[in-house]
Amino acid sequence: MNNKILIIEDNPVLSRVLCNWLERKGWQTEQTTSAIQARRMLASTDAGVILSDIRLPDGDGVEILEWMNREQIRIPFVVMTEYAEVGSAVRAMKLGAKDYLPKPVVPEKLYAILNGLFQQQPQGQKTIFHRESKRMKEAERQAKLVAATDLSVLVRGENGTGKEYIAHLIHSLSRRAEQPFVPVDCGALPKELAASELFGHVRGAFTGATDHKTGLLNEAEGGTLFLDEIGNLSYEVQALLLRVLQERRYRQVGGRRETAADVRIIAATNENLEHAIQEGRFREDLYHRLNEFTIPVPTLAECREDILPLAEFFRERDNLRFGKETTGFDAEACKALQNHHWTGNVRELKNCIQQAVLLAEGDTIGVRDLNLQASEKACSFALKAENEERKRIMKALEAAGNNKALAAVLLQISRPTLYEKMKKYGIETEK
Numbered sequence: 001m002n003n004k005i006l007i008i009e010d011n012p013v014l015s016r017v018l019c020n021w022l023e024r025k026g027w028q029t030e031q032t033t034s035a036i037q038a039r040r041m042l043a044s045t046d047a048g049v050i051l052s053d054i055r056l057p058d059g060d061g062v063e064i065l066e067w068m069n070r071e072q073i074r075i076p077f078v079v080m081t082e083y084a085e086v087g088s089a090v091r092a093m094k095l096g097a098k099d100y101l102p103k104p105v106v107p108e109k110l111y112a113i114l115n116g117l118f119q120q121q122p123q124g125q126k127t128i129f130h131r132e133s134k135r136m137k138e139a140e141r142q143a144k145l146v147a148a149t150d151l152s153v154l155v156r157g158e159n160g161t162g163k164e165y166i167a168h169l170i171h172s173l174s175r176r177a178e179q180p181f182v183p184v185d186c187g188a189l190p191k192e193l194a195a196s197e198l199f200g201h202v203r204g205a206f207t208g209a210t211d212h213k214t215g216l217l218n219e220a221e222g223g224t225l226f227l228d229e230i231g232n233l234s235y236e237v238q239a240l241l242l243r244v245l246q247e248r249r250y251r252q253v254g255g256r257r258e259t260a261a262d263v264r265i266i267a268a269t270n271e272n273l274e275h276a277i278q279e280g281r282f283r284e285d286l287y288h289r290l291n292e293f294t295i296p297v298p299t300l301a302e303c304r305e306d307i308l309p310l311a312e313f314f315r316e317r318d319n320l321r322f323g324k325e326t327t328g329f330d331a332e333a334c335k336a337l338q339n340h341h342w343t344g345n346v347r348e349l350k351n352c353i354q355q356a357v358l359l360a361e362g363d364t365i366g367v368r369d370l371n372l373q374a375s376e377k378a379c380s381f382a383l384k385a386e387n388e389e390r391k392r393i394m395k396a397l398e399a400a401g402n403n404k405a406l407a408a409v410l411l412q413i414s415r416p417t418l419y420e421k422m423k424k425y426g427i428e429t430e431k
């Protein structure tokens with residue numbers, strides 16, 4: 001969560017004083033004096049807390065809170081009240097305000113409330129920078145629209161583009177926001193254990209199942225299950241998942257009793273699932289169930305205007321993490337950042353800045369600190385190796401007359417490994 005506070009206060013002197021106090025303590029601030037402008041800002045703000053006056057020239061704080069509830073904007077809200085407005089403060093608390101701050105505002109009380117709120121934020125919630133590029137804003141707009149429904153969503157995009165962020169955004173703006181968001185990397189689930197991880201198992205269901213285990217679906221009850229890299233689930237587990245989507249019920253591995261599931265499913269993939277369907281690796285019926293709504297997430301290269309602001313954001317964050325005091329990037333570094341390919345997208349940029357901040361000796365980060373050539377070289381080595389591997393597989397398949405079992409023997413790899421590699425390189429054969 002961002003350490004920014006949005007102040008809604010029509011008294012410009014008090015507003016300025018609050019900003020000064022907060023900024024001195026390391027918080028960022030933004031401010032407005034009107035209710036209408038506040039709503040406009042709230043539609044896209046990345047503030048972590050709202051601090052609002054009750055009486056405003058064109059409305060009041062309680063109405064803003066009511067509007068936020070309707071729009072499902074869930075940012076902790078604190079009202080500032082005069083003694084005479086205590087009734088409004090009570091109304092605000094009933095509407096979900098986190099606290100109230102009596103006026104005149106005492107800084108210690110203000111800090112105590114804010115510190116408490118910032119500590120209360122769910123662990124693991126990552127600090128996110130609000131991106132301004134047209135393509136990313138469009139993805140966010142779609143996420144906000146679909147959040148109001150209970151449709152299953154398929155988030156598509158390359159590695160590290162921000163698919164999990166979009167999934168989390170949908171959850172946090174949905175009616176399920178107060179319930180768990182459970183992310184699962186399907187690629188990391190061991191094939192034999194995937195069903196039991198997802199659905200749980202009863203004692204004795206298989207060798208090694210010495211105890212009863214509840215699954216991730218149960219953990220996500222009432223909330224959202226985020227299935228990342230969904231294309232990696234086996235055909236059998238796909239069938240079980242389909243049943244959850246169709247019937248809203250499932251059975252634990254080895255169990256007889258059915259359990260009802262009230263869980264929204266959001267899936268993500270960086271592979272072409274249509275190809276996977278053609279190759280018989282992905283169920284078409286499941287695909288259509290998951291794909292009630294699709295959100296394409298753009299690559300970082302398609303959002304060049306986001307690169308420098310994101311880099312600045314990561315630099316400042318890493319300054320705090322590592323106790324460094326870098327002040328910016330020099331002109332050459334900015335140019336290099338903008339011209340780089342960023343095949344690993346936001347994740348690659350984040351890692352690049354992290355290393356640069358750690359390595360930088362001066363105030364400004366130079367092109368040498370960024371070490372982009374090394375990552376480009378690593379990329380081109382990796383690409384070369386992949387190209388060669390792809391060629392070897394094509395040759396083996398040709399020699400084996402497209403018989404995959406035989407091709408796997410020729411390549412001295414297992415059949416599942418061959419399937420995985422064919423998937424990775426988009427190699428198709430006639431069945």
Ligand SMILES: Nc1ncnc2c1ncn2[C@@H]1O[C@H](COP(=O)(O)OP(=O)(O)OP(=O)(O)O)[C@@H](O)[C@H]1O
Pocket residue numbers: 126127128129130131157158159160161162163164165166228268270346347350
């Ligand atoms: N707007 C943002 N602000 C700050 N960090 C971001 C932002 N978007 C993405 N990141 C960071 O970039 C990394 C990749 O993002 P994320 O995990 O959402 O991408 P992904 O597409 O789900 O990745 P993968 O394909 O590997 O599953 C994460 O560490 C995330 O915290």
